[in-house]
Amino acid sequence: MRKAGVSRFSGRFSVSLAQMQESGLVLGPAALDEILGGGLDRHRVHEIVPAGLFNLGTAAGFACALAARNGAGSVVWIQQCMAALEGGRPYGLGGAPFGIASSRWLLVETHTAKDTLWAMEESLRTPGVTAVIGELAGPGEMADLTATRRLNLVLQERRALGLLLRQQFRAGTSACGTRWRVAAAQGRQDGLGGIGTLAFALTLEKNQRGPCGAWNVEWNCDEASFAALPVPVAAPARHRPPRAA
Amino acid sequence: MVIAGAVGNAQLLTAVNDAAARLGLSIGLPLADARAMFPALSVAAMDESADQALLEQIGGWCLRYTPLVGLAPPDGLTLDITGCAHLFGGEQYLHRDLLQRLQRFGFAARAAIADTVGAAYALARHGKTTIVPPGGQREAMADLPLSGLRLDMEIIAGLKTSGFTCIGALYSLPRAPLAARFGTILWLQLDRALGRHDEAIAPRQLAPRFTVERAFAEPLVRMEDILIITEELAARLTLLLGERGQGARRLTLLLFRLDGAVQSLTAGTSRPLRDAAFIRRLFVDRLTTRDCDYDSGFGYDLVRLCADETENLDAAQDGLSNGNDAQALACLADRLTARLGKQHVLRLMEQDTHTPEAACAALPAQMAREFAPASLPPQDTLLGARPLRLFSKPQPLDNTPMATAPDGVPLRFRWRRVAHEVVAHEGPERIAMEWWRGEEAPTRDYFRVACKDGARLWLYREGLYGKAAEPRWFVHGLFA
Numbered sequence: 029m030r031k032a033g034v035s036r037f038s039g040r041f042s043v044s045l046a047q048m049q050e051s052g053l054v055l056g057p058a059a060l061d062e063i064l065g066g067g068l069d070r071h072r073v074h075e076i077v078p079a080g081l082f083n084l085g086t087a088a089g090f091a092c093a094l095a096a097r098n099g100a101g102s103v104v105w106i107q108q109c110m111a112a113l114e115g116g117r118p119y120g121l122g123g124a125p126f127g128i129a130s131s132r133w134l135l136v137e138t139h140t141a142k143d144t145l146w147a148m149e150e151s152l153r154t155p156g157v158t159a160v161i162g163e164l165a166g167p168g169e170m171a172d173l174t175a176t177r178r179l180n181l182v183l184q185e186r187r188a189l190g191l192l193l194r195q196q197f198r199a200g201t202s203a204c205g206t207r208w209r210v211a212a213a214q215g216r217q218d219g220l221g222g223i224g225t226l227a228f229a230l231t232l233e234k235n236q237r238g239p240c241g242a243w244n245v246e247w248n249c250d251e252a253s254f255a256a257l258p259v260p261v262a263a264p265a266r267h268r269p270p271r272a273a
Numbered sequence: 274m275v276i277a278g279a280v281g282n283a284q285l286l287t288a289v290n291d292a293a294a295r296l297g298l299s300i301g302l303p304l305a306d307a308r309a310m311f312p313a314l315s316v317a318a319m320d321e322s323a324d325q326a327l328l329e330q331i332g333g334w335c336l337r338y339t340p341l342v343g344l345a346p347p348d349g350l351t352l353d354i355t356g357c358a359h360l361f362g363g364e365q366y367l368h369r370d371l372l373q374r375l376q377r378f379g380f381a382a383r384a385a386i387a388d389t390v391g392a393a394y395a396l397a398r399h400g401k402t403t404i405v406p407p408g409g410q411r412e413a414m415a416d417l418p419l420s421g422l423r424l425d426m427e428i429i430a431g432l433k434t435s436g437f438t439c440i441g442a443l444y445s446l447p448r449a450p451l452a453a454r455f456g457t458i459l460w461l462q463l464d465r466a467l468g469r470h471d472e473a474i475a476p477r478q479l480a481p482r483f484t485v486e487r488a489f490a491e492p493l494v495r496m497e498d499i500l501i502i503t504e505e506l507a508a509r510l511t512l513l514l515g516e517r518g519q520g521a522r523r524l525t526l527l528l529f530r531l532d533g534a535v536q537s538l539t540a541g542t543s544r545p546l547r548d549a550a551f552i553r554r555l556f557v558d559r560l561t562t563r564d565c566d567y568d569s570g571f572g573y574d575l576v577r578l579c580a581d582e583t584e585n586l587d588a589a590q591d592g593l594s595n596g597n598d599a600q601a602l603a604c605l606a607d608r609l610t611a612r613l614g615k616q617h618v619l620r621l622m623e624q625d626t627h628t629p630e631a632a633c634a635a636l637p638a639q640m641a642r643e644f645a646p647a648s649l650p651p652q653d654t655l656l657g658a659r660p661l662r663l664f665s666k667p668q669p670l671d672n673t674p675m676a677t678a679p680d681g682v683p684l685r686f687r688w689r690r691v692a693h694e695v696v697a698h699e700g701p702e703r704i705a706m707e708w709w710r711g712e713e714a715p716t717r718d719y720f721r722v723a724c725k726d727g728a729r730l731w732l733y734r735e736g737l738y739g740k741a742a743e744p745r746w747f748v749h750g751l752f753a
Binding site: 093 | 597598599601602604605606608609612613616617618619620621622623629632633635638656658659660661662663664665689691693697698699721723724726727728729730750751752753
């Protein structure tokens with residue numbers, strides 16, 4: 029009896045597999061999409077946390093890459109003022125590697141985490157918004173289980189991507205679909221020196237649809253898609269003569 | 274009880290109460306004299322800014338009678354009630370209502386209604402008649418003292434020594450000799466008071482273009498009621514706007530509290546707006562946030578909604594909330610702005626400059642439409658990589674980086690008390706500051722570096738080696 033009641037209650041949120049695939053944002057690498065159950069669930073908010081103190085830019089970059097992949101509409105970046113002190117403000121010209129022109133941004137600054145979450149809800153309700161990035165200073169304690177469930181409810185009707193960017197790891201429950209810990213990875217070199225392609229070392233720490241894992245992916249700007257980085261293997265030693273057959 | 278303040282270099286009495294006036298004290302008497310006469314006198318210091326603020330507040334309250342309220346410091350208000358009196362049942366009823374309410378707030382006030390600002394000024398301060406019939410100001414003012422003419426103290430003193438005591442004595446005098454002695458201001462003020470010369474009041478704020486209001490016999494206290502009334506007023510306002518083909522760009526909601534306080538909420542919109550539901554939502558956000566000083570107290574007896582600024586809006590665009598995406602985004606920006614403030618909801622606009630912090634300007638989203646260029650500046654295909662996040666204030670490195678050559682690539686440095694080791698770099702990209710702007714800013718050399726700990730930084734060295742000032746290093750942004 030009680031179980032029936034629970035299933036009736038949860039029926040509002042449960043989705044069929046076909047819907048799940050429809051709502052998923054396909055990232056690119058097959059291994060990643062399979063674990064995510066057909067892509068990133070658009071009906072849930074996703075958390076992105078930098079792996080270390082100095083990975084703030086990379087974590088924001090991963091959020092922008094996901095936003096760019098979700099469509100060509102506006103991207104709303106809501107930032108707590110304290111977060112801007114720590115990690116700088118979003119820079120319009122820096123969206124170029126993700127194919128996000130400066131005219132597509134709507135930047136919002138808030139004083140409190142509560143305002144940030146409110147602005148996220150409002151933005152997610154707006155048609156024409158592709159993705160909403162909410163950046164919280166510190167661990168963002170305000171975005172707890174209740175707050176993230178509220179965001180999930182808003183996301184039920186929309187195809188926008190809701191991304192929660194925490195500046196520090198927060199220990200505690202939340203209703204997010206996935207939680208990613210992002211660090212910079214060594215991208216492929218073009219042989220001319222320099223930093224190489226844009227690459228992320230992703231650790232999937234929480235996944236509501238499957239197991240977790242870690243991958244190194246690179247961002248392909250031209251196709252707006254992720255690709256798995258080849259696993260680095262030791263280069264063949266050059267000084268040794270080829271082995272006799 | 275008297276109020277004293279510094280006038281010029283002297284401490285003079287600036288206000289006296291009835292008891293002090295009965296003792297023979299008057300405004301303008303030196304404080305030292307008054308103290309000598311009555312050692313037990315209680316004296317309070319004059320606070321001009323508080324007086325001004327109170328006058329402003331009363332002026333705000335007077336908006337319930339007319340949209341055109343002018344201040345006449347230090348102690349007066351001028352109301353232009355042209356076309357407003359009949360709303361209160363006639364001039365004498367308006368006059369009575371105004372004075373009764375002010376008296377209830379605890380103010381001793383006098384008021385007079387006349388054709389001209391000057392006549393009303395003189396009669397309110399010195400006259401016995403309170404309502405002058407049209408054209409009757411000449412007779413009404415004849416017996417009033419000269420100080421009713423809004424002249425400098427020296428001119429009045431001069432006129433008194435010449436034997437003139439009342440305004441009526443000036444009516445039939447030849448003008449030239451007095452103008453030569455006291456200046457033309459004397460006749461100008463007299464002509465203004467008599468209506469021979471036009472005078473407009475300088476209102477505190479411009480009269481809004483469209484106004485709807487509702488007054489209540491029983492004051493509203495509950496927030497829900499206010500929201501319902503706001504919605505009703507918004508519906509009436511949209512009808513008015515629709516008739517004229519206008520849309521609101523700035524809206525003000527005025528809540529007149531029973532005790533005289535007036536709360537004013539202003540909301541801007543990024544495009545002309547004529548949608549009652551959306552107008553309501555703009556104010557709901559403001560009224561329901563904690564930081565709004567909403568305090569109903571004894572309740573509100575008048576709620577007014579004004580469209581302060583309007584723009585042409587074609588009828589085809591009715592129903593903004595279900596329009597296309599750009600409109601939806603504009604609505605979003607308006608709602609966010611209404612709660613967070615204009616400076617916190619921004620759109621980006623690329624500028625034709627190489628200075629990184631100026632190359633992408635952030636403008637309030639509501640203003641972006643006016644400033645949007647017809648076409649984007651041609652893209653600079655040679656532009657180097659730019660970081661995703663930029664510090665609004667470049668952050669200095671803790672030390673001068675270790676490098677192969679003084680002006681070479683930094684290899685090791687400290688930033689935020691952590692040592693960073695560079696594993697890959699791009700640059701330098703030299704950006705010279707704009708000499709034509711006048712200020713001498715040093716040239717910057719930008720490096721994009723990848724560090725061992727995963728930091729992807731945009732460093733720059735400000736200044737060149739070999740110059741007078743030692744170059745300094747900064748982190749300007751973070752790359753993805």
